[in-house]
Amino acid sequence: EKGGYDHFMLKEIYEQPNVIKDTYRGRLHANEGIIQMAGVEDNLEKFLNADRILIVACGTSWHAGLVAEYIFEEFTRIPVEVEYASEFRYRNPIINKGDVLIAISQSGETADTLAAIKLAKEKGAFVFGVCNVVGSSISRETHAGAYTHAGPEIGVASTKAFTTQITVLTMIALRLAKAKGTLSNSDFHRYLQELEVIPEKVTEALATNDVSKTIAEKFKDAPNCLYLGRGYNFPVALEGALKLKEISYIHAEGYPAAEMKHGPIALIDELMPVVVIAPKQGHYDKVVSNIQEIKSRSGKIIAVVTKGDVQVRELADYVIEVPDTSDALSPLLTTIPLQLLSYHIAVMRGCNVDQPRNLAKSVTVE
Numbered sequence: 001e002k003g004g005y006d007h008f009m010l011k012e013i014y015e016q017p018n019v020i021k022d023t024y025r026g027r028l029h030a031n032e033g034i035i036q037m038a039g040v041e042d043n044l045e046k047f048l049n050a051d052r053i054l055i056v057a058c059g060t061s062w063h064a065g066l067v068a069e070y071i072f073e074e075f076t077r078i079p080v081e082v083e084y085a086s087e088f089r090y091r092n093p094i095i096n097k098g099d100v101l102i103a104i105s106q107s108g109e110t111a112d113t114l115a116a117i118k119l120a121k122e123k124g125a126f127v128f129g130v131c132n133v134v135g136s137s138i139s140r141e142t143h144a145g146a147y148t149h150a151g152p153e154i155g156v157a158s159t160k161a162f163t164t165q166i167t168v169l170t171m172i173a174l175r176l177a178k179a180k181g182t183l184s185n186s187d188f189h190r191y192l193q194e195l196e197v198i199p200e201k202v203t204e205a206l207a208t209n210d211v212s213k214t215i216a217e218k219f220k221d222a223p224n225c226l227y228l229g230r231g232y233n234f235p236v237a238l239e240g241a242l243k244l245k246e247i248s249y250i251h252a253e254g255y256p257a258a259e260m261k262h263g264p265i266a267l268i269d270e271l272m273p274v275v276v277i278a279p280k281q282g283h284y285d286k287v288v289s290n291i292q293e294i295k296s297r298s299g300k301i302i303a304v305v306t307k308g309d310v311q312v313r314e315l316a317d318y319v320i321e322v323p324d325t326s327d328a329l330s331p332l333l334t335t336i337p338l339q340l341l342s343y344h345i346a347v348m349r350g351c352n353v354d355q356p357r358n359l360a361k362s363v364t365v366e
């Protein structure tokens with residue numbers, strides 16, 4: 001049932017090109033310039049009239065929410081707030097009738113996310129679910145929604161759920177942008193075309209597996225690891241760190257690269273591996289100077305870069321190349337080597353990759 005792979009996690013990492021396609025199939029029509037999702041179409045006015053969008057989720061799904069915040073605000077100009085469901089539900093949050101709440105959950109059973117939904121419904125918000133498990137509690141409790149079609153995710157560490165959540169949320173943002181006219185026609189069409197070819201690019205990103213393995217060999221005994229990214233790739237840094245800590249039990253932290261000098265830089269010495277996400281699009285020059293700061297303090301730099309990169313390659317100890325795409329879609333590619341890196345480190349440390357200690361696949365207690 002692991003399809004020839006040693007672990008479900010690895011199988012699920014490799015399924016990503018196919019499941020991303022499954023997720024956009026019948027919804028994304030790049031040549032026609034159409035995005036069609038029943039749950040969005042039926043409630044278009046609610047989205048368009050929203051004063052703001054609240055996103056609630058936990059763990060990796062919360063990271064997908066953070067990526068969506070950047071995408072929604074950029075594409076649709078609707079203000080977005082992303083909250084941990086557990087914090088949101090217990091702080092008497094301000095929820096108004098005109099608010100749209102998007103709940104993201106792979107399992108659809110996360111107790112805190114479910115409770116946040118119930119609260120938002122009581123206060124009159126329109127609640128939209130992005131779930132993977134069909135018929136799950138959250139998919140039933142929400143007013144409408146869109147499934148991710150990632151298929152069963154068995155590994156406790158979420159992988160394909162994350163990239164398919166981002167795919168669904170990107171499509172929603174594009175649909176709203178089209179209706180609102182907040183993206184130029186040419187940008188809208190370009191994003192559709194780029195999203196359509198993402199699966200092939202994910203396949204290319206997966207081909208870096210051997211590089212990740214070599215890097216894993218070098219850093220498997222590190223006690224700590226720092227992950228840095230900016231903009232769309234700041235949430236990817238958080239996700240990379242979460243993947244490493246949950247399956248390898250190495251302490252890892254994700255940070256916005258610019259925040260480094262406000263504290264974490266004190267941790268950097270020759271023993272500290274720093275994973276920097278530095279694709280060409282985005283705040284490249286800024287990230288390059290962050291890399292220089294790490295290098296001058298003798299930190300070990302592992303960089304995720306765009307294919308053909310020269311500048312970072314000169315500075316970094318190791319580079320992993322992913323194909324070029326626009327800034328907004330880059331998390332779908334930069335995430336892949338980070339999944340592989342944590343997988344290999346965990347395997348080399350003899351950890352139970354699919355069922356890490358103390359963790360459950362779905363957290364149905366608060």
Ligand code: M6R
Nearest residue numbers: 059060061105106107110157158
């Ligand atoms: O099923 P959900 O998406 O609601 O689960 C949320 C988190 O429990 C989940 O993402 C968790 O953080 C994973 N172990 C991360 O890999």
